[in-house]
Amino acid sequence: MLADKYYQAFAAFAGLNMILAICAGVLCALIAPAAAGSGIPEVKAYLNGVDAHSILAPSTLLVKIFGSVFGVAAGFVVGKEGPMVHTGACIANLLGQGGSRKYHLTWKWLRFFKNDRDRRDLITCGAAAGVAVAFRAPVGGVLFALEEAASWWRSALLWRTFFTTAVVAMVLRSLIQFCKSGKCGLFGQGGLIMFNVNSANPSYNTADLLAIMLIGVLGGILGSLYNYLVDKVLRTYSIINERGPAFKILLVIVVSLLTSCCAYGLPWFAACTPCPTDLDVQCPTIGRSGNYKNFQCAEGHYNGLASLFLNTNDDAIRNLFSSTNKNEFHISALFIFFAAVYFLGVITYGIAIPSGLFIPVILAGASYGRLLGRLLGSFASLDVGLFGLLGAASFLGGTMRMTVSLCVILLELTNDLLMLPLMMLVLLISKTVADSFNKGVYDQIVKMKGLPYMEAHAEPYMRQLVASDVCSGPLISFSGVEKVGNILHALRMTRHNGFPVIDEPPFADAPELCGLVLRSHLLVLLNAKKFTKNRVLTRTEYLRMFHAFDFGKAGSGKGLKVEDLDINEEEMEMYVDLHPITNTSPYTVVETMSLAKAAVLFRELGLRHVCVVPKTPGRPPIVGILTRHDFMPEHVLGLYPDIHPHK
Amino acid sequence: MLADKYYQAFAAFAGLNMILAICAGVLCALIAPAAAGSGIPEVKAYLNGVDAHSILAPSTLLVKIFGSVFGVAAGFVVGKEGPMVHTGACIANLLGQGGSRKYHLTWKWLRFFKNDRDRRDLITCGAAAGVAVAFRAPVGGVLFALEEAASWWRSALLWRTFFTTAVVAMVLRSLIQFCKSGKCGLFGQGGLIMFNVNSANPSYNTADLLAIMLIGVLGGILGSLYNYLVDKVLRTYSIINERGPAFKILLVIVVSLLTSCCAYGLPWFAACTPCPTDLDVQCPTIGRSGNYKNFQCAEGHYNGLASLFLNTNDDAIRNLFSSTNKNEFHISALFIFFAAVYFLGVITYGIAIPSGLFIPVILAGASYGRLLGRLLGSFASLDVGLFGLLGAASFLGGTMRMTVSLCVILLELTNDLLMLPLMMLVLLISKTVADSFNKGVYDQIVKMKGLPYMEAHAEPYMRQLVASDVCSGPLISFSGVEKVGNILHALRMTRHNGFPVIDEPPFADAPELCGLVLRSHLLVLLNAKKFTKNRVLTRTEYLRMFHAFDFGKAGSGKGLKVEDLDINEEEMEMYVDLHPITNTSPYTVVETMSLAKAAVLFRELGLRHVCVVPKTPGRPPIVGILTRHDFMPEHVLGLYPDIHPHK
Numbered sequence A, B: 001m002l003a004d005k006y007y008q009a010f011a012a013f014a015g016l017n018m019i020l021a022i023c024a025g026v027l028c029a030l031i032a033p034a035a036a037g038s039g040i041p042e043v044k045a046y047l048n049g050v051d052a053h054s055i056l057a058p059s060t061l062l063v064k065i066f067g068s069v070f071g072v073a074a075g076f077v078v079g080k081e082g083p084m085v086h087t088g089a090c091i092a093n094l095l096g097q098g099g100s101r102k103y104h105l106t107w108k109w110l111r112f113f114k115n116d117r118d119r120r121d122l123i124t125c126g127a128a129a130g131v132a133v134a135f136r137a138p139v140g141g142v143l144f145a146l147e148e149a150a151s152w153w154r155s156a157l158l159w160r161t162f163f164t165t166a167v168v169a170m171v172l173r174s175l176i177q178f179c180k181s182g183k184c185g186l187f188g189q190g191g192l193i194m195f196n197v198n199s200a201n202p203s204y205n206t207a208d209l210l211a212i213m214l215i216g217v218l219g220g221i222l223g224s225l226y227n228y229l230v231d232k233v234l235r236t237y238s239i240i241n242e243r244g245p246a247f248k249i250l251l252v253i254v255v256s257l258l259t260s261c262c263a264y265g266l267p268w269f270a271a272c273t274p275c276p277t278d279l280d281v282q283c284p285t286i287g288r289s290g291n292y293k294n295f296q297c298a299e300g301h302y303n304g305l306a307s308l309f310l311n312t313n314d315d316a317i318r319n320l321f322s323s324t325n326k327n328e329f330h331i332s333a334l335f336i337f338f339a340a341v342y343f344l345g346v347i348t349y350g351i352a353i354p355s356g357l358f359i360p361v362i363l364a365g366a367s368y369g370r371l372l373g374r375l376l377g378s379f380a381s382l383d384v385g386l387f388g389l390l391g392a393a394s395f396l397g398g399t400m401r402m403t404v405s406l407c408v409i410l411l412e413l414t415n416d417l418l419m420l421p422l423m424m425l426v427l428l429i430s431k432t433v434a435d436s437f438n439k440g441v442y443d444q445i446v447k448m449k450g451l452p453y454m455e456a457h458a459e460p461y462m463r464q465l466v467a468s469d470v471c472s473g474p475l476i477s478f479s480g481v482e483k484v485g486n487i488l489h490a491l492r493m494t495r496h497n498g499f500p501v502i503d504e505p506p507f508a509d510a511p512e513l514c515g516l517v518l519r520s521h522l523l524v525l526l527n528a529k530k531f532t533k534n535r536v537l538t539r540t541e542y543l544r545m546f547h548a549f550d551f552g553k554a555g556s557g558k559g560l561k562v563e564d565l566d567i568n569e570e571e572m573e574m575y576v577d578l579h580p581i582t583n584t585s586p587y588t589v590v591e592t593m594s595l596a597k598a599a600v601l602f603r604e605l606g607l608r609h610v611c612v613v614p615k616t617p618g619r620p621p622i623v624g625i626l627t628r629h630d631f632m633p634e635h636v637l638g639l640y641p642d643i644h645p646h647k
Helices: A004-031 A040-048 A058-073 A079-097 A109-114 A115-135 A139-150 A153-176 A207-242 A245-269 A304-309 A313-321 A329-347 A358-375 A383-401 A404-415 A417-435 A441-447 A462-463 A484-493 A521-529 A539-543 A595-604 A631-640 B006-031 B040-046 B058-073 B081-096 B109-113 B116-134 B138-149 B155-178 B206-241 B244-267 B304-309 B314-319 B331-348 B357-377 B384-400 B404-414 B419-433 B439-447 B462-465 B482-491 B519-528 B539-543 B596-603 B631-637
Strands: A270-276 A302-303 A481-483 A498-503 A512-516 A575-577 A588-590 A609-612 A623-627 B272-274 B302-303 B479-485 B498-503 B512-516 B575-577 B588-592 B610-613 B624-626
Touching: A004 A058, A004 A245, A004 B006, A040 A115, A040 A139, A040 A441, A079 A115, A079 A358, A109 A481, A109 A623, A115 A139, A115 A417, A139 A153, A139 A404, A139 B404, A139 B419, A153 B404, A207 A245, A207 A329, A207 A358, A207 A383, A207 A417, A207 A441, A245 A304, A245 A329, A302 A304, A304 A313, A304 A329, A313 A358, A313 A383, A329 A358, A329 A484, A383 A404, A383 A417, A383 A441, A383 B206, A404 A417, A404 B138, A404 B155, A462 A595, A462 A631, A481 A484, A481 B006, A484 A521, A498 A521, A498 A609, A498 B040, A512 A521, A512 A609, A588 B596, A595 A609, A623 B302, B006 B058, B006 B596, B040 B081, B040 B116, B040 B138, B040 B439, B058 B081, B081 B357, B109 B404, B116 B138, B116 B155, B138 B155, B155 B479, B206 B244, B206 B331, B206 B357, B206 B384, B206 B419, B206 B498, B244 B304, B244 B331, B272 B331, B302 B304, B304 B314, B304 B331, B304 B539, B314 B357, B314 B384, B331 B357, B331 B575, B384 B404, B384 B419, B384 B439, B404 B419, B462 B596, B462 B631, B479 B482, B482 B519, B482 B575, B498 B519, B512 B519, B588 B596, B596 B610
Parallel strands: A588 A609, B588 B610
Antiparallel strands: A270 A302, A481 A575, A498 A512, A609 A623, B272 B302, B479 B575, B498 B512, B610 B624
């Protein structure tokens, strides 16, 4: 920064930021809108069984990587952690689909992932790898995948994610070793532990414990307020973003300008502090990143706020966690930084750039914790750096509502095992306090995006209803040997993915439920055109035509569509035997079963369809089919508006 | 130890050991046989739904605590970790039953745990607390409960165990603070981190990685061999133990004598080493526990083997992990110690004392690792203490087959985050190698004890069978309004816990499945004696007589038994309406459903009964009932001996 040319400097700073921001915004708005935001909610929804449009597509992957680089470089208050999780999941998805046919990247052995469960496992591993590499926390990655991302957990999956993150850790370590001399820019910094605060012996007394509880309670309140504000801002932004890419980019520009103003303007309010004399490091720092920034101050002085704002996020966090100089930052500087980061974090999430939530929350939390530590300085004996760490923990607990995984991630970030009991306490308090106000930020975003996420537990009001109460729509069923025209008509007219098959005389004595047939399997069957003129069973004959993998799950957007079928008038009048592709023992519930109980069955077994069968004999053998949408609160409460949702 | 009186010293040593061993053996053999062994397999089986006899009773709790103290004090190669897990589970069970009525410890609010799920959750928390306190590893405790103990996992449970271990960590820390001055004996030692090996900067190269892989492979082989030998020894011991308490105690005496001989005799084979000159600690150590033991050596010399054998287990492990003196132990001393501990560990587990497996495995693994480190000294540059740690990890991985939880427990034991990638690698390799030979040690013990443990996955051969293939025994069902005599007869003649209820005309148009009624509920109903002369519905009338808690799950051994009922001849001819206590929507499967699919339903939802219904209409509305035992490999393969169990 050249002397006195402050306006030019600002113009250069804001201009460069804006150019980078526009790059990120253009990529996101024009090429892959799904790459905007954190990506963790989408991955979470995917692992719950919601395959939203192009959320894990190759284009999303590319935009996520480069958009995230541009976004972080543009100085936005955004993190790279969420995008890294999304990136990991995208790569895993690409592998799981057998590569991308469009980009000529295919492997044959990958066809073993052509089923829902293995593909979901692979994507869970990808998400775990993302966290592992973002925080250099391999065990934290496993626990994040377990606690936040995955909806179904098996011991085999635990062991697979553990393997994945072990490989990540080994690769990461070799790269760090390789980059030790500084030839990879900022990457080599920090080693495997990013923010080492390993303190000699943190002893704490009752006063400290009270202070820590205060941190937890306030952190919980501020965290839930953060969630509330993010939700409101997202709803506002979604109105703007819906108007088109131009508006999206405009929003990015406005936020970028605001961020630049804050980062460049606010340090002017901070007083200059003389450099402490007993320092190991350089003061003031010359160069891009460091501890004591000179900014507008005279020689031998530094500006605390500039050291926080005009720095990489990692260095800012390192400064806030540091315990070497207790009075490094003025109380006013900490307060301004906290307010600015809190505000910028809220308004930045939701614009059309890949934006993680971890870093803004850690920055705000650490400055809040250090601020509180300074304010309570006379009362509590704990170090302000540790207060910063506990503040970050309380904010993370208050917004994301994780416990074990955050605890381990923070442990692996800071290498301070002796702080573990305090960290656990803070996380528990802040999560409990925040849970009494609203839901976790990722759950909120999933809900706001309208993704039909199945909760792990049944809602209380579901106990008042039975399964048949919520079966929606007219039931379309097929006979065991059905006319091709009828099938085609049903496929064209509805968007159902599963149809019950009912055996009627002459194939059975009385109408009985034969099973359930899937739309995707019907399409494969019709495409093969093995029809018969008469209504006869043809079981064994045409099974030889197909290979098991023909019925495997296709990559996203690659399956057969009903428009792809080419069936002529004559064929429409022919018959096809559905028995070979029918699942003859679908999971069923009786119509009088409590909806809550049916929801548990549906969720625990990870089903997509449940057949509802009649209680009394002598009626048609199936009453209806329950799908994911039938369990959604919007659907149920829409049908029964008189039910009180909270009891 | 007085000079030259070596025989008297041995007599005193062995005699005291034997007295303590007999105390532990008598407690176990006479008062609570269920307290013998580790207890982790039993807790694991309980959490899977197997309530073995008196496994969590108050008497077991008391014997476990005192027996474990005596057993460890008697110098056996046993740990206190497994018993602590069992102790935690017992305490949780005592709380969950509303205290013990027998010992006049009851609380009314605890009746909210009168259902399976909440009680199971409580016991999971107890097990987590046990690990947390045994290793001073709160996060490790949560992960142990998740990975090894619990069969069903919900996010609410994660958060509850985390809360439990956070409380444990806080209490533990206050007690350590309180005991800092040494007034609590050995408890205060080590602080929150028991074996602090926090090394400055462990750098490793390719040669080290190869050495570490070798550790992993050999550790896996030795670990699975350990499991194999433990299994063989257990089977032999169970024949001896079945003969009566006297034989049990005799076995304890023999093993105690053998242990004393090893601990006192083997150090004579070790040469005396002159004390290194540049030491901070005393050498040779005078007193009960310490680093350099004098034993028979001259002044200024120490005996390496004595320093390992005649020491507390904790200090021996600390010595093996220490990196201060690379050549502290001779290669021969390490080899003798390894062989002795491996052998003693195998023969000690299974005798009638509470005996954990963690400490023997860690001791054997650490000496093996340090030995390998010495042998590879010229090849690898890593410290021998770290080799010891990795050896312990490889043995733990090879016997117990956990990954994430062991990793975190070892991390919390040693506070060495930079070793994490290596630890993960070793654990993965040893687990993979060992898994190709046999199952984990706890699974083996569960199987050997004949507990009907439901695996998380269905066995491959189950795909060849359908649900109705394995339904066993004649089906006993009741009418909606049934004669008291019939019910009593069925309860007396069978040990079934669930009976289907079938509504017949005049209560339904055709026979239909009304639902499932539980033995325990039937007993409560019969005990209330609200019978009617005629076959009529009485639904609403007598529901008022009961409180919801009357039907709650009673404490173990406290429920009503069929012998407690006092029903006279006249009442036998009367009727009772079963509708109010019938579960009208039990989970059902169709008779043609693959057994594997039914097993998944059964296991995932944690059921005790599944009703098998006919595929075709017009037949009796229920074909049979599947219970846990019908899914056991012994049952299925007994019915179909021709099926190959591995395909």
